[in-house]
Amino acid sequence: xxxxxxxKFYNIEEPPFEIYGVFxxxxxxxxxxxxxxxxxxxxxxxxxxxxxxxxxxxSTDSPYVAIRAKMRVYDTKDYSVAASLPGVAAFDMYTYEMxxxxxxxxxxxxxxxxKGYEGIIEFDSVPDEYVMFSSYSNEDKxxxxxxxxxxxxxxxxxxxxxxxxxxxxxxxxxxxxxxxYIDKPPFVYYGSSITQGGNAPRPGVTYQALxxxxxxxxFINLGFSEGALGEDEIAEYIKxxxxxxxxxxxxxxxxxxxxLRRTHEKMFKAIRAAQPSLPVIMMTRPKYAHFTVSELExxxxxxxTYKNALDSGDKNVWFLDGKALxxxxxxxxxxxxxHPSALGFASMAKAVGDTxxxxxx
Numbered sequence: 001x002x003x004x005x006x007x008k009f010y011n012i013e014e015p016p017f018e019i020y021g022v023f024x025x026x027x028x029x030x031x032x033x034x035x036x037x038x039x040x041x042x043x044x045x046x047x048x049x050x051x052x053x054x055x056x057x058x059s060t061d062s063p064y065v066a067i068r069a070k071m072r073v074y075d076t077k078d079y080s081v082a083a084s085l086p087g088v089a090a091f092d093m094y095t096y097e098m099x100x101x102x103x104x105x106x107x108x109x110x111x112x113x114x115k116g117y118e119g120i121i122e123f124d125s126v127p128d129e130y131v132m133f134s135s136y137s138n139e140d141k142x143x144x145x146x147x148x149x150x151x152x153x154x155x156x157x158x159x160x161x162x163x164x165x166x167x168x169x170x171x172x173x174x175x176x177x178x179x180x181y182i183d184k185p186p187f188v189y190y191g192s193s194i195t196q197g198g199n200a201p202r203p204g205v206t207y208q209a210l211x212x213x214x215x216x217x218x219f220i221n222l223g224f225s226e227g228a229l230g231e232d233e234i235a236e237y238i239k240x241x242x243x244x245x246x247x248x249x250x251x252x253x254x255x256x257x258x259x260l261r262r263t264h265e266k267m268f269k270a271i272r273a274a275q276p277s278l279p280v281i282m283m284t285r286p287k288y289a290h291f292t293v294s295e296l297e298x299x300x301x302x303x304x305t306y307k308n309a310l311d312s313g314d315k316n317v318w319f320l321d322g323k324a325l326x327x328x329x330x331x332x333x334x335x336x337x338x339h340p341s342a343l344g345f346a347s348m349a350k351a352v353g354d355t356x357x358x359x360x361x
Contacts, residue, residue: 002066002118006171009068012056016177017167020186020218022054022156029054029162031222036237043227044234052196053189053208053221054156056165057178061149065104066120066168067091071160073113085111086202088159093121094204094213096151096179101213106202120168123150151179155204158197158221179216184244184360186218187211190234191249194286195223199339207340210349211356217244228253230263232270239274245356246271249283252338257297265305272314279316279359282306286340286348287322288330295322318355325351 012019022029028049030037037048073089085108086092092106107119156162169175189195189208197206204210208219222238228250238246248267254260268280284299291299299321306319325348326333333344340348 002068002120002168004064004066004120004168007066007168008171009066009166009168010175012165012167016175017056017058018178020055020057020181021220022051022162027163029156031220032237036233039233040231041227041229044224047196047224047227049161050159050196051156051162052158052203052206052223053219054162055153056156056167057151057153058167059149059151059176059178060169060173061147062169062173062175063147064120064122064168064170065093065152065154066118067107067154068116068118068166068168069107069109069162070116070164071157071162072115073109073111073117073160083159083199084201085109087197087200089113089157090202091119091157091165092155092202092204094153094155096153096216099216101153101216103204106204116163118168149174149176153178155202155209158200158203158206159225181218182216184217185242186220187245187247187356188220188222188238188241188243189247190222190228190238191247191283192223192228192252193225194252194339195221195228195249196225197221197223198225199335199341200345201342205342205345207345207348207352210346211353214349214353215356215361224253226253229259230254230267232266235267235270239271243275243278245279245281245359247281247283247352249285251283251285251295251298251302254298257294257301260298261301264301265308268305268309272309277316279318280309281318281320281352281355281359283319283325283352284321286325286333286344288326288333289323290331291322318359320351320355327351 029051030049032048037044090106090108093104094101105121109117200206212219309317328347329343335341
């Protein structure tokens, strides 16, 4: 229990909070309607209520921001050997001022938090003149952050189901609507565990979150570990979304080369028929070198979808292969030879973000 005199908690489902990337249905925040998820493969049936890409935004002049989350904290052993507790179950927080985002901290649960947890981040700071000294923890050198209105974004955990989230601030603090994203529909991402944020050290360093902060743009994360199979039903859902760009990559999840061949261009054509001018970025698995024959075949299938679109006169398609996605880090970009590390996600964010900038800005 947070012991803070005068703290007051607010439910994020009430004004002035604004929720992005997830919605509440049947007692949980979700990324897909539950009825649709149950029609798809079993992985999506389980993972669609994981809150990857979820955010809540607001403004406050409180000297601290606390959370109280009702949720199950999953054991990291359920995921890859490189998964971390913050990457699976933590919230993290950013503030936005003068056109720049600043990371403020991460709310990390205990491993046995079966029903949820609380956490608090204080806006204390150390004066610049003391940064060079190792003894700057002395009380007389620590300043209470000035009371000023801050735009706050709290990112939801990529691999946990959240039932409720409450925000705690000083009882006398102002609480208002947060800053607006740019006036464009969300960027929509569809793909595998890499898209969901698998092995990211915390939610704010997934490649979609990095891109979101670069452009101050909204996004929707439809990444599903082992569950991105390009089914007709998911294409039908995605084509009805309002979006300014669609980015898709399910190379890793296609169980066979032939499955990818049957579904990849079919999915693109379904979305293209519904949204003729929508920019679409097609990607292969993020990998810089040492490709297998199967991986090269998959790359060629995805490239063929892109090339066929170009040959038909489509000027709103772009292609990024794994080498381009890992260009900034080369072979040092993964945590487990599959999922990106923080360095790998930064490299992906650079490649995808640069492409989005060419398309939209």
